[in-house]
Amino acid sequence: MKALIIAAGEGKRIREISGDLPKPLIPLLGLSLIERVILSAREAGIKDFVIVVGYKGKEIKERIGDGSRYNVRIEYIENKEWRKGNGLSVLKARDRIKDNFVLLMADHVFDSDILKELTREGLKGKDGILVVDRDMRDYVDLKDATKVKVEEELIKDIGKDLKDYNGIDCGIFLFSPKIFDAIEESIKQGDDSLSGGVKVLARKGRMGYLDIKGRFWIDVDNKNTLEIAEKELLRSLIKDTDGPISRYINRPISLRISRILVNTRVTPNAITGLSFLLSLLSGLIFFLGGWMNFILAGILTQISSIIDGCDGEIARLKFQSSEYGRWIDSVLDRYADAIIILGMSYGCWLGFKDALVWIFGFLALTGSLLNSYTAMKYDQVIREKKMKFRFGRDVRLFIIMAGALMNQIFLTLVFLSIITNLENLRRILVLGHNT
Amino acid sequence: MKALIIAAGEGKRIREISGDLPKPLIPLLGLSLIERVILSAREAGIKDFVIVVGYKGKEIKERIGDGSRYNVRIEYIENKEWRKGNGLSVLKARDRIKDNFVLLMADHVFDSDILKELTREGLKGKDGILVVDRDMRDYVDLKDATKVKVEEELIKDIGKDLKDYNGIDCGIFLFSPKIFDAIEESIKQGDDSLSGGVKVLARKGRMGYLDIKGRFWIDVDNKNTLEIAEKELLRSLIKDTDGPISRYINRPISLRISRILVNTRVTPNAITGLSFLLSLLSGLIFFLGGWMNFILAGILTQISSIIDGCDGEIARLKFQSSEYGRWIDSVLDRYADAIIILGMSYGCWLGFKDALVWIFGFLALTGSLLNSYTAMKYDQVIREKKMKFRFGRDVRLFIIMAGALMNQIFLTLVFLSIITNLENLRRILVLGHNT
The missing domain is CATH 1.20.120.1760 (CDP-alcohol phosphotransferase transmembrane (TM) domain)
Known part of the structure; x- marks a missing residue:
């Protein structure tokens, strides 16, 4: 199974600590954020990676290379429209991905057990599975997080401004190639974000979820979340x-x-x-x-x-x-x-x-x-x-x-x-x- | 999965050592032959047994009991026609067995790994799988053995008097309930043996086989084979x-x-x-x-x-x-x-x-x-x-x-x-x- 990693965005908020470094290359306990994502996925058995780069993509490519250093294969895709919605980054990978795949964010730190369970359980007849945190831990920045409304085993709605929600989008997905059509449909409706595509699948009852069950994940977004990530990794x-x-x-x-x-x-x-x-x-x-x-x-x-x-x-x-x-x-x-x-x-x-x-x-x-x-x-x-x-x-x-x-x-x-x-x-x- | 054990025959040839004891109760290294069959099957995960008794059936029932001593469940069926072909013994169990089942002979000693493989592999779309010894080991009494002709993955013919054969019937089977119809069909044609039923399935291309792969089995039939069984068990x-x-x-x-x-x-x-x-x-x-x-x-x-x-x-x-x-x-x-x-x-x-x-x-x-x-x-x-x-x-x-x-x-x-x-x-x- 391939993993698609989105590493195109600029990550303005983290400039306070990263300086000129693109966000995926920010160091955390001896590895850069994107290296942690790649190696966590490798622990879950994934050996093939497609990385979508945009902002300072050349730097990322040079630092990470073709994957031989990590014993995996990595190919890169460039998304020049990285200033626009992240749905476009996913869509760029359409030609490279023909089977079910895992979608990961280059700046998220997570327990690899989550990914092991996600790939083991599979799509269960859906077109997408989103890992959802229903514990609302206090280190999740609720203002900035993507919220979801889940009911029984389905995602019912998703969005940053959702008022009625009962979970947080952890940015870890399993998709069938149908997600590409869904994103295109969403773009036609004026929403070029990945959440837009997920919403399209959700409306059709094709989007399931996996509960994170108290395991660790965090969206590293600023100095504070980077410190939390370090503390949690050490505690593990x-x-x-x-x-x-x-x-x-x-x-x-x-x-x-x-x-x-x-x-x-x-x-x-x-x-x-x-x-x-x-x-x-x-x-x-x-x-x-x-x-x-x-x-x-x-x-x-x-x-x-x-x-x-x-x-x-x-x-x-x-x-x-x-x-x-x-x-x-x-x-x-x-x-x-x-x-x-x-x-x-x-x-x-x-x-x-x-x-x-x-x-x-x-x-x-x-x-x-x-x-x-x-x-x-x-x-x-x-x-x-x-x-x-x-x-x-x-x-x-x-x-x-x-x-x-x-x-x-x-x-x-x-x-x-x-x-x-x-x-x-x-x-x-x-x-x-x-x- | 249930196991059906045929323990109805008289076993005349072994009288030299068994005296008045029915053959299934002959002792071998601390256990009777039929106890070894039950416990070998238990090692392969089988907990439910149907035993068909005939000759001195009461003695067997009394000695073996309801299985609680072996941590399994045992029920008995009596076959008063035990002097006739052993196909009748199998047929008597028809009412008690509604699913796929293992068929074993009470007087065969075998490595329980054979049974583990047989139940793990399953019927593979057939109605019967017979364990076949293709090594023609010298302790097999060829005159008395049931021979088989196998081709690719199918049993083509079976019988004691087969001239063109390339394997020996080890008396260990996995069957779907279709075997009961096959035996009835064979009886109508004048053959009331189990081999007759197997032949009916074989003719329809519904009888597969599992190679014993050098593992141990023996039909304990006389003093000599009993000694070989003891030697092989000790060697294992x-x-x-x-x-x-x-x-x-x-x-x-x-x-x-x-x-x-x-x-x-x-x-x-x-x-x-x-x-x-x-x-x-x-x-x-x-x-x-x-x-x-x-x-x-x-x-x-x-x-x-x-x-x-x-x-x-x-x-x-x-x-x-x-x-x-x-x-x-x-x-x-x-x-x-x-x-x-x-x-x-x-x-x-x-x-x-x-x-x-x-x-x-x-x-x-x-x-x-x-x-x-x-x-x-x-x-x-x-x-x-x-x-x-x-x-x-x-x-x-x-x-x-x-x-x-x-x-x-x-x-x-x-x-x-x-x-x-x-x-x-x-x-x-x-x-x-x-x-």
Whole structure:
């Protein structure tokens, strides 16, 4: 399925931040707005794009190219009449699009799940489906938004000045080629906007809608909406399975770091490596023994725990996530855990030469690694049952830091031995109860 | 979808082993033949059964019951004319079956994947699909088998005395209710067998087939075929991911044990528990230190490694496998590994008080647990690429036994440290290369 992206307009209101840059090229967390639209669509399985450019079209073409950089194909169409209604931009693509297609706006930021659902559900016998936000969230600029009136499964009316409305047009569409006729019909009636075409289909009962169901979208139109988009994108990186330390300490810090790093050329893999090296260093310093070293190593452990969030965050912000990347990150985390606990055991044993140190080190290591082993299955249940509590790596490393600061390495090993293995027993029981 | 099972015939030839027992009740690895048919069909998603009984029907009804024991629904039909052709048995079910249905023979043993494919693929516009074995395996009794002639996707002819044939009727069918008319038509022509009805559909071009593609099936007809069925069922328990020690040492022994235990009331969970307790015991004996204890512990380790195969084997033979059962078995295996390596480390340290013992114990434990952690992902690749080599728990425990027998615990820990962690590194590289 092809996607048509409208990137022709001037976007006057956003000049305050964009300066001379055409609106689709405004940067947001390491990618331009139009790159986010292309990559979100790619996540929904779309590989072919037609982009209609107008205002500063050459600049956009040069920056985005033929799509090979994003692993998609992109062709361009120029609309010299970009000062007129956006229905004309859609109409220009008529020759290039013969099948059902997705229509997107180059300056909208949205959760790619919306597009996945839209393409999966299809037209359902209609000629157009419009994604509609019925939640009327307070960051939608109601004065400027295109309103819609929906009834049962149909769009009944659409327009900026609609008085009786119950939803907002999110600017995400699925169309059959009939939309081109509809726009022509609307132009004859004096309305050259896309909404005009949609209204024609709506009048014939051929325009359905898809509820956004609380998922995120925003029309980036000015400084304020750009800031909201950034905040929402960062917030979407918080995982359901984040434990309490992650949620309240690590994630807020790692998101701030990622927000900066995403604008640099630092790759997710480099950060995975850095976090691993910090753990290695922390383990080596634990090895040396002595309170001062323990303090340093404990702090390093907590820092590596924070940094460990950044690789995934940056990968997701830049659409660079991969299954292998997540997997190798998790394997290295396990090795990092092992090195830290080995260092603690040796460092502790130096000051207190009893085999008990090693035995509890062993049990703490076993419990910790098997926490991660059982997590693969347990996390499914957490997600399905929307459980809040999760005892995981974030908590374990925090306990290690706390123990190190207090010079209580032996007690920490004993405590970890008990708590990690009890947690594994609890998971075995919970999963047994749930199956 | 309903399944109709024909269990009316007398099966004279098998009297040599069955004595007075009706053929469907002949035991095979802990279940009667008809129980295997019901449970194989349940694995393919079938929950409703109609069983046509005749010879000793009361005994069958009493033994199998209403299906609640197998979590399915079973109704019975009596065919007093069971001495006549088996087409009559099918015809008796006419009132009970209004939709497409699966037809099975109570005395055939088969891989349930065949049935999964058959129900998934459906009738493909025909009125009947017959599963056909085109491999002419040497254990098929060609004199007694029903032969078929297939051409393109159709059955062209069927019969016991067919001279020009290229396949064998496996006795597994998918039918629309049209088969009832076809059998009636055949009876009028003087043939009251099921093959007669199939021939009527075949002549109209309404009978398709599904190739068995090398999967296992057998018509259990005498002592010889019963033995083949047992051998094939046991062979199907060997996993693609079995490592070399498992394949050539553990599995041949565990299959012999399972073959006996499957006829007792010992449950898979009890065996999981026993294997874990043996590992625990082995770890405790390692703890005591000294060569004699090491030898005993090493042998116990290898025994627990063998027993560890039996729970899964019995569960699969009795259709009692569950995802949770497999998972908890794997978690307990990890704890068993940890206890054994902890015992080795302590036992070794008793005779050789150097922290290096503990450090290598730590590294061996880390490598071993992370072998299992990485296996979850790596095994997918093994299966997809049909790779032969697998370094896993079977090999690790065998190395531990060998080291214990030679009183070389420290060397064993060093060796395990190196080989398990190198294997993890290798997997990281292989998976990186394959993604």
